[in-house]
Amino acid sequence: LAKTTQPISMDSYEGQEVNITCSHNNIATNDYITWYQQFPSQGPRFIIQGYKTKVTNEVASLFIPADRKSSTLSLPRVSLSDTAVYYCLVALTGGFKTIFGAGTRLFVKA
Amino acid sequence: DGGITQSPKYLFRKEGQNVTLSCEQNLNHDAMYWYRQDPGQGLRLIYYSQIVNDFQKGDIAEGYSVSREKKESFPLTVTSAQKNPTAFYLCASSIGRELTYEQYFGPGTRLTVT
Numbered sequence: 001l002a003k004t005t006q007p008i009s010m011d012s013y014e015g016q017e018v019n020i021t022c023s024h025n026n027i028a029t030n031d032y033i034t035w036y037q038q039f040p041s042q043g044p045r046f047i048i049q050g051y052k053t054k055v056t057n058e059v060a061s062l063f064i065p066a067d068r069k070s071s072t073l074s075l076p077r078v079s080l081s082d083t084a085v086y087y088c089l090v091a092l093t094g095g096f097k098t099i100f101g102a103g104t105r106l107f108v109k110a
Numbered sequence: 111d112g113g114i115t116q117s118p119k120y121l122f123r124k125e126g127q128n129v130t131l132s133c134e135q136n137l138n139h140d141a142m143y144w145y146r147q148d149p150g151q152g153l154r155l156i157y158y159s160q161i162v163n164d165f166q167k168g169d170i171a172e173g174y175s176v177s178r179e180k181k182e183s184f185p186l187t188v189t190s191a192q193k194n195p196t197a198f199y200l201c202a203s204s205i206g207r208e209l210t211y212e213q214y215f216g217p218g219t220r221l222t223v224t
């Protein structure tokens with residue numbers, strides 16, 4: 001099962017683009033990369049998922065290089081409400097176990 | 111309004127008592143999960159169920175039990191055998207039976223055992 005490594009915390013200012021990188025050196029061929037967002041005392045919420053290259057939705061972009069050993073979640077123009085913990089995880093297709101690490105605590109300042 | 115409900119939001123129990131946490135979903139999802147979260151930590155998988163009347167242990171199943179008699183419901187019992195039961199408990203569901211599918215989480219139950 002692939003282990004992920006993320007920075008423990010990051011600070012940013014409103015209006016800036018934030019990039020959170022996740023390392024997953026042992027990612028397997030069939031693993032997908034998924035990001036979740038969690039606010040205090042709430043359940044995590046799905047943000048984005050990808051397998052390779054670039055995926056974009058209405059809230060974020062996910063960049064995955066060719067070797068897939070890392071991925072970068074990009075949040076454009078963050079606001080105070082983006083202050084949360086962001087989890088990167090890999091999920092094996094056909095598998096049923098995953099690991100939520102400690103995540104990255106993003107603090108957006110005015 | 112579709113979603114996952116967990117009740118109660120806060121629960122207090124005395125040490126040595128079993129306690130059952132409720133989780134209901136009306137999303138018609140096949141798979142359901144229970145996670146535990148300790149302060150400043152990520153989520154750890156307790157049990158999961160891919161289909162009614164079937165469930166599997168996750169990474170930290172000791173001291174917990176579950177049932178899946180209905181598709182909509184996946185209650186978790188924290189038994190007196192669980193050494194450190196005080197935590198934030200999260201229930202989730204997904205349409206598919208694999209973790210590549212998006213998981214929808216409930217609001218959580220914060221259990222305090224004294």
